Amino acid sequence: MNKEVAIIGVGWSGFHPSTPEVSYKELMYAAAVRAYADAGVDPRRDIESFVTVAEDFIEGTSIFDEYVPDQLGAALKSVHTITGDGLHGLATAYMLIRTGVFDVVAVEGHSKASNIQTLDSIVGHAQDPVLNRPLRLNTHFVAGLEMQRYLHDSGSSLEQCAAVVVKNRHNALKNPLASYSANLTAEDVMQGPPLAWPLGRLETATPVDGSVVIVLASGRKAAELSDNPVWIAGMGWCNGSASLESREWSTLPYVEKAAQMAYRQAGIGDPWDEVDFAEIDDTYAYKELQSLEALGICAFGEAGELLMQGAFDPYGEFPVNASGGSLGVGHLLDATGLHRALEAVLQLRGEAGAHQIEDVHTGLVQSWRGVPTTSAAVAIFDNQEG
Amino acid sequence: MTSRINHFPGTSLNEQDFADGKVLFVHDALKAEYAWDTGIAIGTYLAGLKRGVILGAHCRHCRKTVVPPRTVCEWCFRPMSEYIPLQDTGTVNTFSLCYVTWDVRRIKEPEIPAVITLDGASQLGPASLFMGGIMHKLGEVNPEQVHIGMRVKAVWKPEKEREGAITDILYFKPLPKEEA
Numbered sequence: 001m002n003k004e005v006a007i008i009g010v011g012w013s014g015f016h017p018s019t020p021e022v023s024y025k026e027l028m029y030a031a032a033v034r035a036y037a038d039a040g041v042d043p044r045r046d047i048e049s050f051v052t053v054a055e056d057f058i059e060g061t062s063i064f065d066e067y068v069p070d071q072l073g074a075a076l077k078s079v080h081t082i083t084g085d086g087l088h089g090l091a092t093a094y095m096l097i098r099t100g101v102f103d104v105v106a107v108e109g110h111s112k113a114s115n116i117q118t119l120d121s122i123v124g125h126a127q128d129p130v131l132n133r134p135l136r137l138n139t140h141f142v143a144g145l146e147m148q149r150y151l152h153d154s155g156s157s158l159e160q161c162a163a164v165v166v167k168n169r170h171n172a173l174k175n176p177l178a179s180y181s182a183n184l185t186a187e188d189v190m191q192g193p194p195l196a197w198p199l200g201r202l203e204t205a206t207p208v209d210g211s212v213v214i215v216l217a218s219g220r221k222a223a224e225l226s227d228n229p230v231w232i233a234g235m236g237w238c239n240g241s242a243s244l245e246s247r248e249w250s251t252l253p254y255v256e257k258a259a260q261m262a263y264r265q266a267g268i269g270d271p272w273d274e275v276d277f278a279e280i281d282d283t284y285a286y287k288e289l290q291s292l293e294a295l296g297i298c299a300f301g302e303a304g305e306l307l308m309q310g311a312f313d314p315y316g317e318f319p320v321n322a323s324g325g326s327l328g329v330g331h332l333l334d335a336t337g338l339h340r341a342l343e344a345v346l347q348l349r350g351e352a353g354a355h356q357i358e359d360v361h362t363g364l365v366q367s368w369r370g371v372p373t374t375s376a377a378v379a380i381f382d383n384q385e386g
Numbered sequence: 387m388t389s390r391i392n393h394f395p396g397t398s399l400n401e402q403d404f405a406d407g408k409v410l411f412v413h414d415a416l417k418a419e420y421a422w423d424t425g426i427a428i429g430t431y432l433a434g435l436k437r438g439v440i441l442g443a444h445c446r447h448c449r450k451t452v453v454p455p456r457t458v459c460e461w462c463f464r465p466m467s468e469y470i471p472l473q474d475t476g477t478v479n480t481f482s483l484c485y486v487t488w489d490v491r492r493i494k495e496p497e498i499p500a501v502i503t504l505d506g507a508s509q510l511g512p513a514s515l516f517m518g519g520i521m522h523k524l525g526e527v528n529p530e531q532v533h534i535g536m537r538v539k540a541v542w543k544p545e546k547e548r549e550g551a552i553t554d555i556l557y558f559k560p561l562p563k564e565e566a
């Protein structure tokens with residue numbers, strides 16, 4: 001097992017639909033203070049490099065990396081911001097440590113979604129400006145197209161997609177970080193307003209504000225600093241075709257490739273047998289089923305049926321999004337991957353509280369950058385107790 | 387064109403070709419609206435400006451004061467919760483004479499951005515190491531006479547017109563010699 005890099009501290013703040021009492025800098029600071037206390041490090045003395053994830057259009061500030069150092073304790077230190085999901089940030093920090101140059105690195109991601117008055121318009125600008133944008137379609141249409149073809153090819157049903165929402169928002173009832181916990185029926189979900197049919201509004205995660213900070217350390221340093229390190233056993237990331245015209249619509253080859261890269265590093269042959277739980281993409285309900293299949297946790301077309309049998313429940317054979325996922329907790333924009341990593345770390349430390357899964361050693365985390373992208377990342381974490 | 391090539395083959399385009407629709411191009415405007423939460427530190431600062439007060443935050447540990455205030459000290463990472471009212475007079479730390487505007491128009495009379503070290507350091511005692519400056523503009527001044535070390539004072543908007551914004555200060559103008 002890979003024992004090169006460990007997560008030694010996690011911190012978070014916010015996780016509310018709006019956070020008017022703090023600026024984004026104060027939100028970041030609150031998460032950073034917690035993560036550093038959890039890791040037992042002083043950022044000014046101990047943390048050698050900082051990675052943040054942010055998208056300028058989302059922040060409303062060009063060259064946003066300029067605004068991150070102070071509140072992370074990173075002033076006059078090695079800092080950079082990448083425009084990627086939190087797991088891309090985690091992979092970057094992992095690689096920084098693997099260079100041998102840095103022993104302790106912090107990663108930050110946040111969402112101040114409540115401050116963005118025109119989120120749909122900004123996401124719209126992710127569409128190709130010449131070929132797709134002139135059609136003037138709300139970008140959720142990409143999810144509608146994908147869900148349609150996925151259901152057609154996989155045989156998964158609308159009821160099964162609705163059941164993902166029921167499961168995740170119900171799981172969220174036990175997670176104090178969750179903003180959208182609820183007891184719903186599949187009927188409630190399917191009777192919600194349509195968004196991009198067959199996709200319904202209630203099958204779409206709602207944004208929340210929040211910040212997550214994760215502290216990583218080299219194996220040597222982790223042994224020195226931490227009693228409960230969570231090891232990064234493998235990480236992979238991959239992008240598919242940006243082209244709406246020619247992409248694969250029913251399967252997620254980029255998720256598959258990202259997973260294979262992570263499994264190879266972690267020495268995992270069969271994730272169903274060798275992984276204990278997963279926190280994965282559920283930005284749209286059908287994505288959870290489609291991602292489970294791409295991750296090789298089950299075969300294409302099987303996820304819906306397994307879900308209905310309870311296999312992915314918190315007490316099932318392979319718990320998926322026991323935290324409530326993005327549907328239950330809320331979607332943290334670029335910080336979403338870090339939210340899933342946070343939940344996995346808490347599970348592997350036995351600190352997940354009311355939604356703790358029994359006897360877990362290896363966890364899988366996966367994220368997707370949302371419509372219209374084909375950008376995914378996968379991480380495998382291990383507490384080395386197995 | 388390069389130093390070796392002064393004419394490329396082909397037909398060059400001019401602006402009229404775009405206006406005439408001879409060239410395929412797409413015009414799009416980004417609708418990007420934000421309502422940034424000011425939070426604790428900047429919210430307090432802006433509320434101070436509305437009352438005609440410039441607040442800084444002081445870190446006892448680092449003996450530094452910054453304008454505007456923050457909730458965390460960038461040097462020691464301790465919380466910064468001690469807010470100090472500063473004078474609205476100060477000294478020009480650095481300045482520039484700008485002949486191109488925000489919306490890219492050339493102007494004859496320059497705009498004069500300046501960082502001004504505000505008075506108030508004396509409250510912090512002789513041990514004070516650093517005094518943050520406010521970023522603003524200078525006005526009522528001959529550009530040729532602006533210099534580093536120039537003593538200046540804030541010109542405020544009338545109280546009724548202030549809205550809790552950095553523009554509640556219109557600009558800083560030179561202090562008369564007897565007050566400087």
Ligand SMILES: [Zn+2]
Nearest residue numbers: 445448459462
């Ligand atoms: Zn300090």
